[in-house]
Amino acid sequence: xxxxxxxxxxxGTRPAPAPVAVGPGRRTRTVTLLVALVAGLVVxxxxxxxxxxxxxxxxxxxxxxxxxxxxDLGPMPTHPxxxxxxxxxxxxxxxxxxxxxxALAVAGxxxxxxxxxxxxxxxxxGVSSGAAVAAATAIVFSLTFxxxxxxxxxxxxxxxxxxxxxxxxxxxxxRTEVVTLVLTGIAVNAVAAALLAMLMFLxxxxxxxxxxxxxxxxxNGSRWQYVAVVAPLAAVGVVAAMACARSLDLLALGERxxxxxxxxxxxxxxxxxxxxxxxxxxxxxxxxxxxxxxxVVPHLVRxxxxxxxxxxxxxxxxxxxxxxxxxxxxxxxxxxxxxxxLGMLTSLVGGPFFFWLLRRTRRTSGGWA
Amino acid sequence: MSAALVGRGLVVRYGGxxxxxxxxxxxxxxxxxxxxxxxxxxxxxxxxxxxGDLEPTDGKVEVLGRPLTDWRLxxxxxxxxxxxxxxxxxxxxxxVDVVRMxxxxxxxxxxxxxxxxxxxxxxxxxxxxRLADRPFAQLSGGERGRTSLARVLAQRTGILLLDEPTAAxxxxxxxxxxxxxxxxxxxxxxxxxxxxDLSLAAAWSDRVxxxxxxxxxxxxxxxxxxxxxxxxxxxDTPVEVLPxxxxxxxxxxxxRRSTR
Numbered sequence: 001x002x003x004x005x006x007x008x009x010x011x012g013t014r015p016a017p018a019p020v021a022v023g024p025g026r027r028t029r030t031v032t033l034l035v036a037l038v039a040g041l042v043v044x045x046x047x048x049x050x051x052x053x054x055x056x057x058x059x060x061x062x063x064x065x066x067x068x069x070x071x072d073l074g075p076m077p078t079h080p081x082x083x084x085x086x087x088x089x090x091x092x093x094x095x096x097x098x099x100x101x102x103a104l105a106v107a108g109x110x111x112x113x114x115x116x117x118x119x120x121x122x123x124x125x126g127v128s129s130g131a132a133v134a135a136a137t138a139i140v141f142s143l144t145f146x147x148x149x150x151x152x153x154x155x156x157x158x159x160x161x162x163x164x165x166x167x168x169x170x171x172x173x174x175r176t177e178v179v180t181l182v183l184t185g186i187a188v189n190a191v192a193a194a195l196l197a198m199l200m201f202l203x204x205x206x207x208x209x210x211x212x213x214x215x216x217x218x219x220n221g222s223r224w225q226y227v228a229v230v231a232p233l234a235a236v237g238v239v240a241a242m243a244c245a246r247s248l249d250l251l252a253l254g255e256r257x258x259x260x261x262x263x264x265x266x267x268x269x270x271x272x273x274x275x276x277x278x279x280x281x282x283x284x285x286x287x288x289x290x291x292x293x294x295x296v297v298p299h300l301v302r303x304x305x306x307x308x309x310x311x312x313x314x315x316x317x318x319x320x321x322x323x324x325x326x327x328x329x330x331x332x333x334x335x336x337x338x339x340x341x342l343g344m345l346t347s348l349v350g351g352p353f354f355f356w357l358l359r360r361t362r363r364t365s366g367g368w369a
Numbered sequence: 370m371s372a373a374l375v376g377r378g379l380v381v382r383y384g385g386x387x388x389x390x391x392x393x394x395x396x397x398x399x400x401x402x403x404x405x406x407x408x409x410x411x412x413x414x415x416x417x418x419x420x421g422d423l424e425p426t427d428g429k430v431e432v433l434g435r436p437l438t439d440w441r442l443x444x445x446x447x448x449x450x451x452x453x454x455x456x457x458x459x460x461x462x463x464x465v466d467v468v469r470m471x472x473x474x475x476x477x478x479x480x481x482x483x484x485x486x487x488x489x490x491x492x493x494x495x496x497x498x499r500l501a502d503r504p505f506a507q508l509s510g511g512e513r514g515r516t517s518l519a520r521v522l523a524q525r526t527g528i529l530l531l532d533e534p535t536a537a538x539x540x541x542x543x544x545x546x547x548x549x550x551x552x553x554x555x556x557x558x559x560x561x562x563x564x565x566d567l568s569l570a571a572a573w574s575d576r577v578x579x580x581x582x583x584x585x586x587x588x589x590x591x592x593x594x595x596x597x598x599x600x601x602x603x604x605d606t607p608v609e610v611l612p613x614x615x616x617x618x619x620x621x622x623x624x625r626r627s628t629r
Contacts, residue, residue, distance in 0.1 A: 261470060302461075
């Protein structure tokens with residue numbers, strides 16, 4: 001053996017290891033973030049329910065909610081139509097916002113994990129438009145094979161097929177390069193736009209209006225029946241996502257290394273793609289395309305909690321819900337007597353953010369890879 | 370010593386190209402086997418086949434006496450660890466989290482209690498403890514390599530497959546890393562190392578497997594395989610092998626006398 005300064009003699013002994021762990025800072029920050037998000041979501045939800053053309057004070061919204069769930073506490077709305085407005089219009093809309101925002105953010109986080117690329121997002125790669133095409137098909141041809149669930153089922157199938165296509169087209173060596181991903185997104189979105197245009201051409205006026213509404217994305221007209229369809233889908237997706245969180249972390253090491261650590265990479269990928277399609281479909285089936293939530297939210301969350309999926313997924317769920325509730329309140333109240341399209345608002349913010357992220361990714365990785 | 374890893378008649382073809390052509394390999398507990406050979410000789414391919422990443426066109430691999438295909442992935446991950454050449458991590462995981470990922474196969478078992486200890490020890494041995502909080506992507510090439518090696522060591526398996534663990538490492542860290550491989554082997558592990566530096570292979574391995582265009586050109590103790598004429602032929606460049614004047618270690622050098 002060569003005699004070197006590196007002293008292999010010290011390697012065989014095993015003294016008590018020094019504690020090596022990420023400082024308590026990150027855990028504290030994560031807990032703080034989760035608590036803040038829950039608090040923020042509760043406050044924002046009641047504030048959102050109280051605002052609109054018929055303003056209802058915060059305490060009365062709270063009172064109405066508590067009475068509604070069987071707790072006789074707090075003041076009821078003083079306005080004669082206040083309680084009805086809350087329960088028939090506002091609460092379902094806020095609930096839908098929570099479900100859709102959470103589902104989209106989790107779908108984004110999952111997709112980024114599966115593609116190993118922080119720029120992957122259902123609307124960027126065209127999954128949302130794929131789901132929209134299928135949903136528009138159901139609208140135009142008045143399909144009713146699954147009752148209330150028909151549009152959602154079609155959106156799910158469309159989303160699933162599109163995700164699989166994007167997955168097959170954009171990956172090489174277990175990774176997806178930014179250029180490939182973005183270009184695939186352009187191609188998929190172009191085809192989806194053409195198909196949507198064709199469907200609008202084929203459809204009658206009412207179908208056309210529905211499709212336009214779809215493309216713009218809005219929580220307007222949310223009803224409890226819709227929430228009842230969307231929420232279970234989203235819940236299944238989120239539970240599945242949480243179950244895969246640890247494996248998703250390992251996937252960040254790349255396909256081979258994840259396999260070496262015991263992850264069935266292909267099985268996991270297919271499962272997660274179905275989950276992404278499920279979550280996206282749940283989100284878009286009644287509300288249309290709300291873009292970029294899945295991009296912006298997980299990214300911001302990652303900056304606070306780090307990239308570990310066990311905290312990223314629940315935090316994204318909460319943050320996504322919060323963002324959409326706030327954004328929807330903005331959509332309803334920014335312009336008096338007008339209900340702005342929610343998808344337009346999120347894209348207005350998300351588009352530039354995407355561009356910034358693209359620039360930054362390019363700089364840090366030294367190229368477009 | 371019993372064989373931990375056995376490959377018999379391994380053939381790998383991509384289309385018309387034969388990358389591995391009937392390779393036999395045995396890796397025993399307690400020894401370091403160095404895989405050497407020129408670029409494209411099939412070293413990494415052989416390692417990938419042994420790791421189970423690549424299904425050989427022909428031939429079979431046995432791990433601890435059981436056909437590789439019979440192993441469940443989780444079980445296999447507790448029996449052998451693999452260090453790949455490409456160490457890319459998609460998200461800004463701090464180094465300590467990357468090392469901790471090496472403990473994933475032990476989740477839910479008694480060994481899970483050793484997680485903290487295994488991670489700390491692996492980071493100490495690879496001199497990466499001070500990198501713990503830094504995002505993996507911000508580390509230098511050598512630091513990444515060592516962090517990935519720490520991940521592999523934290524896995525605490527009896528079989529180690531290391532694809533160029535010394536690539537991008539400075540002299541001191543090359544020695545520490547291979548010294549570590551040596552120590553693991555002395556403690557009973559079966560270690561396969563792909564190496565480019567033949568002097569390192571000579572210094573740290575028990576046996577050398579020299580590959581030439583997918584075939585075994587030589588196998589045995591370093592002094593038997595690392596001989597000037599054979600290496601000159603396989604590497605297609607003049608090579609001379611000298612004993613170190615005092616230690617007797619083999620020094621493998623390019624013979625530049627004819628070109629000057």
